[in-house]
Amino acid sequence: MVRRAAWACSAGLALSTAYEPIALPWVLPVAVAAFLVCLDGVPVRRAWIPGLAFGVGFYFTHIYWMKQSLGIAPWVALAGVEALFYALFATAAAAFLGRRLWPLWVAASWVTMEVWRSQWPFSGMPWGRLSFAVVDTPAQWALPYVGMVGVSFLLALIAALLAWLVRTRGARWHGAAALVLVTAALLAPTLHRERLPTIGQVTVAAVQGDVPGPGNDILYDYRQVTRNHVDATVELADRVAAGQAPAPDLVVWPENSTAVDPFADEETRSGIERAVAAIGVPVMVGAIVDDGPDYALNQGIVWNPSTGPGDRYTKRHPVPYGEYIPFRQYLDLNFGQLAQITRDMRAGTRSTPLRVAGVPVADAICFDIAYDDGIRDQMLGGAQLLTVQTSNATFIFTHQTDQQFAMTRLRAIETGKWTVVASTNGISGIIAPDGTVVDRAAKRTTDVLLDRVALTDGVTPGVRWGRTIGRTCIGATLWGLVLVTLTYRRARRVRSHAPATEEGTT
Template sequence: MPPTPDTATAGHGTGVPPAAAAGQTPDGPAGRKPAAASEDPAGAPGRASVPGPRRLAAAARRHAPRSALAALAGGALAAAFPPLGWWPLSLLAVAALALLTRGRTARQGAWTGFAMGLPFFVGLLQWLRVIGWDAVLGLSVIQALFFVPLGAGLAAVSRLRPWPLWGACLWVAEEWARDRVPLGGFPWGRLAFANTSTPFTPLAALGGAPLVTFAVALSGGLLAAAGLALWRLRRRPAAVPPRTAVPRALVPAGLAAAVTLAGQAVPVPTDADDTVRIAVVQGNVQQPGMDFLGRPMLILSNHVEATLGLAEDIDAGRTERPDLVIWPENASDLDPYRDPAARAAIEEAVRAVGVPVLVGALVDHPTKEGYVENQGIVWDPQTGPGDSYTKQHPVPFGEYVPFREQLSKVISRLERVPRDFWPGDHSGVLDVGPARLGDVICFEVAYDGIVRDTVNDGARALVVQTNNATYGHTGQPEQQLAMSSLRAVEHGRAIVTAAPSGISAIVAPDGTVLQRTEEFTQDVLTGELPLRDGRTPADRVGAAPEWAMAVVGLLAWAAVAWRTRRAARRDTAAQDSPA
């Protein structure tokens, strides 16, 4: 990545005092040497010779403490997410990266970002170990690469005032890119998803997950500014009077507290326009892991069995008849349109319970030979299968194999995905009995646009049909449930999560988990589901706040590059002019 200007030009016109004015040694903070003269002040690499092994080894030793601190911050950030859920660590991790990149060159900032990102994603995505640790490491490296420009950008904008603001915008920009590329993006690990039951959460109703990320990153940056001010007071008690230095620390600390608590002033709509009684069936699987499907009909039989048990309880008066029943993703691993046994089993269960059932099933594509669709099907006890929703965003390497012909020659494990899933082309708004529900399947809950479009198309509550059997007891189900809690607040909608092996749950519009199952148990949840028609500001403004914050961050970075290039041209002109 292009380096930023050296310390001799860093303070020019940016509001950051040069090293001498800050009371630092000529080497800069922490003994850092000024950037090499061969580095392009505008941020482009110069024509310096390639350093020898001794210089590389010396550089590695010099930067090892900073890299170790960055890795520690990455581990702390992973612990901020479920299953641990120590969300204050997300603030400290952001603050750490801000301090570790402050005043660095872009190259140093880029490396620091990667040094933080890799352990973060390894810790966050360790649930992929059921596929293989090579999968954990491979995806973690790809995701950590997005922290490379983040670190470089943070190093650059640290030369601008107010740098915590520009840094927060760059965090949003990093997530904007990672949510979209490559192959449709992978939004796991957003700061917002570590703060789904925190003081920041209500902000989702105003600007969605991006606004929550911005607030968390801004608070962390302000904490870094406060810590830096206190450190300078400790290092230079004679240079700066306490009555001057202490307010310098109190102001950013107070602003950090204000940003953290700002969400409490946001009204989260929770009043129901109507209610519907639901039952969520968790049939369980025979075995966890990659081979959870086992033999055909086993998982379907489990869900039929649990639904027949519910019907017996209804007939015996032990429970009230629901208005509708929800099955999870892949409750039927056989196409009920083509397999007579699967269809007969589903119809037996639906007729016994006597209300519509939303069935998750794998369905052969009607025209594309060899492709399968991941569907939610409304099954009526009188008329049979009706409206359906097909998952729009299949998971690469999980539900389809990109570049299958080329990659299958070198990765034999891809044979475990024998057929590619075909994506749907519309949102999952379905009339299930008396309720107009929005179906979102599995990982789609992580994508802002899919959930938002479903609500804007008329969903009065959301259903997340998911299948976490592969990742049972790894923390992945908890991470996905946390996303549902944030989406509930963001859209003012109750959310039902239905999984064959857990965690199934009912989440209120304010994000509270009202009921949940344990993993790998057969269970049925029943309760009143609030239905709502109103839309939140986040639904109305859509992705506009995210784009605006991302663009602001990138423009701030560009402003630093422009200023430093202009300063370099002035210096060059001054040197070339006659005395």
């Protein structure tokens, strides 16, 4: 078992290389297949051991940026919890291995695990889904058809079929045929890419104001952060007035472009109003807004030049132990960086797009881009453009920013929408519906991206049916486990009633 666990841990390490910063996506099906081979012949009750080893090898490496940015304790806590999900998956996979059509059951179990850990505990942690590794590969074109969940299922199924061929030493031709068919299904959209109809165009400005001081502490000089965004917007207005730049239809500021409540702080409010009046179009302001003495809201506020603040989007997935402390009333966590979280951030529930300059805009704030629900709801509500307001200053010296930007590019492909990313000091960019980065700001600089983007109408099949695919996988997994349990009990009952042989065995 020790040797199996070591091999499983190595497979997890290999899987982490499929993502940024190494980004070798071809490793993905091989690494998952190697993990499944490690489970071959392992009793169900002990399968959690190589499963946990795989999870440790993968997740501790995949989110190593958390140790670099937040410290050892949050990194160990989060990676440890996520590794447990792979232990649970291994238990289910071991129950299915060797049974009829087991690759399908295993692939469904993998998706069930991903969906589960993307929602629980607390708001979950989607980082590390298989589909997040397919950027710049032919597999990305399947996203508009089957969504993130569907692509994860197909990748897991390909890995399971590879493991099947290894277990049978390639002797079963139908296993090879199934592998070819599933791979062809994943890659078929390269021949006919899903495109939503264009219904108009707008000029968008994404402002990256930069973070003073060390660059990784948004609170080091939070007022200067706001001034940077105000000054960059006013400078853009001056260039527009001088005929040096086209006038934008809307402007996007990042999350934490103001770290204090603009409704309560006069200096912050006056700065925002000066910038909005100068540019003369709505500005999406990223602000921390008070919600009583003990709570706050992380919001994107549409600030109009004539009517002031209007429509708002509140971050749907605040980060536990980063933006709020679960069970604060029961635990004394007044130490380290946790001591800086003096009040908890409430989660938003908005499911409709914002109206910005007459355009229905789906908004996502930072980690929201990794979750399916908020983006899906706003797309179904008629969004024609996707914006991402993010403050990655805490992670600016790590590869978290690259992983998140890769996810954002995949979301643009999945939704079929132009995507505008505004970050405090990186990575800001303008992304086309095919994932192409048409404009990008360098990290730790002040820059304004000004581009003409298209508005697209409708919803891709992947967005519309992604949740259904996930629920189907969950239902199939539960049903499969019920069947396995009933079969096991029936077999035990038959053995217990079998007549004894002369040697006394049954």
